[in-house]
Amino acid sequence: MAAVTEPVTTDANLLRPAESEKTLLRFFTAGSVDDGKSTLIGRLLFDTNGAYEDQVEAVRNSKVNRAAHGVDYSLLMDGLRAEREQGITIDVAYRYFATPRRKFIIADTPGHEQYTRNMATGASTSEAAVILLDARKGVLRQSRRHAFIAALMGIRHFAVAVNKMDLVGWSREVFDSIAAEFQTLASRLGHPRMTFIPLSALEGDNVAWRSARMEWYEGPNLLEWLETVEPGHAGEASAFRMPVQMVIRPSAEFRGFAGQIATGRVAVGDAVAVAPSGRASRVSRLVSFDGDLQEAFAPLSVTVCLEDEVDISRGDLLYTTRNAPEVARRLEGTLVWMSDEALETERTYLLQQGANIVPARVTALLDQTDVDTFATAPSQQLKLNEIGRVRLETSRPIPFDVFSTNRSTGRFILVDPLTNATMAAGIIERGEGAARRRAGDRFKPDPLTPAERQARFGHSAATVHLPGRSSAADMLERLLFEHGCHVVRLRGEEGRLAETLIESGVIVILDADTIGGDQNLPEDDEAAARLVMRRLETRGVISSGAVEQGEGI
Amino acid sequence: MGPVTADRRLSHLRALEAESIHIIREVAGQFARPVLLYSIGKDSSAMLHLARKAFYPGALPFPLLHVDTTFEYPELIEFRDAFVRQIGARLEVYTNQAAIAAGANPYALGTAKCCSLLRTRALVDALKQGGYDAALGGARRDEERSRAKERVFSFRDVNGHWDPKNQRPELWNIYNGRVDPGECIRVFPLSNWTEQDVWNYIQLEKIPLAPLYFARERQVIRRNGSLIPLETNVAVQPGEQPEPVMCRLRTLGCTPCSGAIPSGADTVQKIIDELTAFRRSERENRLIDHDQDGSMELKKREGYF
Numbered sequence: 001m002a003a004v005t006e007p008v009t010t011d012a013n014l015l016r017p018a019e020s021e022k023t024l025l026r027f028f029t030a031g032s033v034d035d036g037k038s039t040l041i042g043r044l045l046f047d048t049n050g051a052y053e054d055q056v057e058a059v060r061n062s063k064v065n066r067a068a069h070g071v072d073y074s075l076l077m078d079g080l081r082a083e084r085e086q087g088i089t090i091d092v093a094y095r096y097f098a099t100p101r102r103k104f105i106i107a108d109t110p111g112h113e114q115y116t117r118n119m120a121t122g123a124s125t126s127e128a129a130v131i132l133l134d135a136r137k138g139v140l141r142q143s144r145r146h147a148f149i150a151a152l153m154g155i156r157h158f159a160v161a162v163n164k165m166d167l168v169g170w171s172r173e174v175f176d177s178i179a180a181e182f183q184t185l186a187s188r189l190g191h192p193r194m195t196f197i198p199l200s201a202l203e204g205d206n207v208a209w210r211s212a213r214m215e216w217y218e219g220p221n222l223l224e225w226l227e228t229v230e231p232g233h234a235g236e237a238s239a240f241r242m243p244v245q246m247v248i249r250p251s252a253e254f255r256g257f258a259g260q261i262a263t264g265r266v267a268v269g270d271a272v273a274v275a276p277s278g279r280a281s282r283v284s285r286l287v288s289f290d291g292d293l294q295e296a297f298a299p300l301s302v303t304v305c306l307e308d309e310v311d312i313s314r315g316d317l318l319y320t321t322r323n324a325p326e327v328a329r330r331l332e333g334t335l336v337w338m339s340d341e342a343l344e345t346e347r348t349y350l351l352q353q354g355a356n357i358v359p360a361r362v363t364a365l366l367d368q369t370d371v372d373t374f375a376t377a378p379s380q381q382l383k384l385n386e387i388g389r390v391r392l393e394t395s396r397p398i399p400f401d402v403f404s405t406n407r408s409t410g411r412f413i414l415v416d417p418l419t420n421a422t423m424a425a426g427i428i429e430r431g432e433g434a435a436r437r438r439a440g441d442r443f444k445p446d447p448l449t450p451a452e453r454q455a456r457f458g459h460s461a462a463t464v465h466l467p468g469r470s471s472a473a474d475m476l477e478r479l480l481f482e483h484g485c486h487v488v489r490l491r492g493e494e495g496r497l498a499e500t501l502i503e504s505g506v507i508v509i510l511d512a513d514t515i516g517g518d519q520n521l522p523e524d525d526e527a528a529a530r531l532v533m534r535r536l537e538t539r540g541v542i543s544s545g546a547v548e549q550g551e552g553i
Numbered sequence: 554m555g556p557v558t559a560d561r562r563l564s565h566l567r568a569l570e571a572e573s574i575h576i577i578r579e580v581a582g583q584f585a586r587p588v589l590l591y592s593i594g595k596d597s598s599a600m601l602h603l604a605r606k607a608f609y610p611g612a613l614p615f616p617l618l619h620v621d622t623t624f625e626y627p628e629l630i631e632f633r634d635a636f637v638r639q640i641g642a643r644l645e646v647y648t649n650q651a652a653i654a655a656g657a658n659p660y661a662l663g664t665a666k667c668c669s670l671l672r673t674r675a676l677v678d679a680l681k682q683g684g685y686d687a688a689l690g691g692a693r694r695d696e697e698r699s700r701a702k703e704r705v706f707s708f709r710d711v712n713g714h715w716d717p718k719n720q721r722p723e724l725w726n727i728y729n730g731r732v733d734p735g736e737c738i739r740v741f742p743l744s745n746w747t748e749q750d751v752w753n754y755i756q757l758e759k760i761p762l763a764p765l766y767f768a769r770e771r772q773v774i775r776r777n778g779s780l781i782p783l784e785t786n787v788a789v790q791p792g793e794q795p796e797p798v799m800c801r802l803r804t805l806g807c808t809p810c811s812g813a814i815p816s817g818a819d820t821v822q823k824i825i826d827e828l829t830a831f832r833r834s835e836r837e838n839r840l841i842d843h844d845q846d847g848s849m850e851l852k853k854r855e856g857y858f
């Protein structure tokens with residue numbers, strides 16, 4: 001697949017010590033409680049010297065030992081274990097170990113509580129998944145769930161570790177039937193590459209060394225698999241994309257666009273363009289602290305200079321003109337909901353995609369997927385740990401590729417602008433509607449219609465005159481705002497702006513004396529404000545339910 | 554560009570470097586007033602090096618902050634000032650003057666209390682006083698168990714506190730750095746590095762380090778199973794007998810509390826060789842981490858790095 005290339009610079013300073021020859025693999029592990037995940041990870045760390053001697057000593061001396069004989073390696077992992085027992089944080093923990101060939105980053109995700117959120121988080125940075133099963137129990141609902149979430153997050157390489165083979169007499173039949181059952185899930189998961197490995201985490205068989213007790217098994221042991229698996233989305237397979245993180249401009253002569261190459265490669269002289277504007281140029285320099293480069297590729301962080309003066313700022317996307325991303329305002333995708341507060345389709349969230357942050361609304365919840373059965377069904381609500389397909393609308397067009405073709409530019413998070421909390425992880429499945437186009441095409445937006453604005457705001461435009469009643473106007477502004485309306489309060493002279501504002505679909509409240517208005521409002525400010533709310537409801541400007549029956553007048 | 558394997562995959566050190574540079578640039582892009590916490594140790598030296606790479610050929614867009622407990626090794630301060638001058642960075646130094654004036658020291662207060670005032674409290678105060686909304690720190694997840702689940706962007710409330718139960722989920726390489734006034738994000742660009750990685754990177758990049766890391770004969774006393782070099786501010790307790798030992802510091806801390814390890818490693822390569830031979834977790838020699846069970850987690854909740 002990949003051509004052999006020379007290191008791009010031959011700077012003597014960069015001569016490599018043996019340690020730096022390693023490659024990096026990020027993977028995540030999932031298993032149900034007691035399937036042996038802690039034991040397996042502890043074993044991997046121990047057998048590859050990833051655990052420190054003082055930690056191993058502490059484990060050897062521990063009074064707790066659940067292993068029948070030998071050392072209980074799961075104790076190396078007891079950060080999470082202790083938490084679990086005390087019911088504290090159930091969260092993703094990261095572990096590290098290395099062999100002479102590779103450095104590994106494990107995202108260790110608990111398989112039970114908060115599983116969807118944590119597994120999606122752990123899987124998001126991973127290139128491969130190790131899914132653990134107990135040979136005695138076979139494929140459980142949870143196993144299906146683990147595989148589903150891994151596949152949803154774009155993982156194409158699975159090792160299915162059938163653990164506790166010692167407890168089933170190292171039986172080939174047991175292993176084969178579990179493998180066959182799991183294999184039937186493949187088509188539902190988009191056909192990831194699955195490798196089935198029979199092992200015993202406790203005894204170490206087929207973890208870091210080949211088991212003599214399962215000679216019938218001819219595949220790799222787990223460590224061999226980890227050392228050789230080649231993630232399917234290596235940079236050169238995809239088109240060049242680089243989100244611009246910042247513009248570096250130390251002097252009038254230098255203007256560089258700094259970012260980490262998300263996918264693909266780029267070389268000096270390449271034709272590139274920037275989304276969403278579509279302006280094109282050529283790469284004049286690839287600048288790094290260690291000297292200029294002739295070519296660069298994912299996941300390098302570089303600084304790109306262009307031949308022409310192109311207006312580019314943080315949040316823009318550099319791409320190869322040979323293969324442009326899509327640009328759209330209306331998107332369809334899948335959300336993994338991560339907050340205790342359920343999705344609200346009326347709310348404006350911030351969609352954060354690389355360095356690009358835009359206000360966005362979920363306009364429809366299409367359906368929801370049951371992670372145990374993979375079945376989809378219509379749904380009214382999306383709550384913590386649920387997965388749903390949605391339609392989204394962003395306030396500006398955003399550049400993207402669908403997630404199945406590009407894991408980097410097809411993903412985003414939703415942030416609550418009021419609490420700043422991260423609400424959801426999202427993947428983009430398609431752009432839709434008239435706004436869909438290729439980046440670089442001339443953008444001719446359809447003019448916004450009052451109906452579109454009304455659909456977005458949930459109310460139509462209106463003017464309310466409250467001459468000389470400025471505190472009643474304040475009260476009304478508050479009530480309308482809390483009802484979810486887009487409301488603007490114009491004081492005195494500002495009233496002349498009303499017309500322009502009305503055109504943009506908002507509700508305008510005026511208190512200037514000069515304008516005629518309703519003289520028959522109650523003295524009490526709150527009563528007056530509530531009466532106006534009722535009238536707006538009756539006129540169909542705002543939705544009903546704003547004022548409880550019997551209140552107000 | 555550095556080591557690239559034959560099939561156009563980056564070596565793990567270059568992949569980690571690229572990730573860290575991305576994180577550091579996000580900080581510059583997302584925050585109004587970031588600061589880089591420079592403790593002069595090997596991790597913050599590596600982080601500072603990465604920051605210089607991130608903005609090249611531009612200058613660092615934020616200052617460095619050193620929380621000086623006044624119990625620092627003098628040669629560390631010398632190294633700091635010379636290095637900062639050489640790279641043309643802006644350095645701010647903060648000390649909890651009130652606590653020092655009140656006589657805070659590890660002998661009177663015990664290491665836990667002293668550290669809490671002169672490092673933890675001082676850091677929180679320094680960040681507040683400077684109005685910083687983001688602070689880059691050199692902590693790594695492999696240092697200690699409670700750090701294993703730490704985020705890259707770690708939210709701290711207005712009091713500088715960390716709430717392990719209420720962390721923002723962190724997906725892909727998308728970092729949510731939104732804060733309200735007074736709140737702060739601690740950012741850890743070296744999250745995914747191990748101690749081994751940092752040393753190998755220092756070797757690869759020839760990053761200058763404080764001489765304390767390298768072995769030479771030092772006068773030490775033995776205390777709680779650690780070797781404490783006798784520098785200014787270290788009070789010899791009754792019954793302690795100074796002796797010359799060939800040793801070096803594995804992590805830098807205050808003079809009275811940083812344990813040295815017996816070692817002949819006087820170059821980075823020898824340190825790497827030694828690390829490969831003796832695999833003990835590096836914080837073992839820092840007295841503060843053993844104060845009480847789960848002490849690191851407690852300190853972090855209060856705002857320690």
Ligand SMILES: Nc1nc2c(ncn2[C@@H]2O[C@H](COP(=O)(O)OP(=O)(O)O)[C@@H](O)[C@H]2O)c(=O)[nH]1
Nearest residue numbers: 033034035036037038039066074164200201202
């Ligand atoms: N017989 C046997 N027991 C195992 C094996 N792997 C784990 N165990 C035991 O299964 C129990 C649960 O293991 P643990 O690693 O804590 O599971 P976790 O909940 O998935 O982390 C412990 O008592 C382990 O000693 C194995 O391969 N064979």
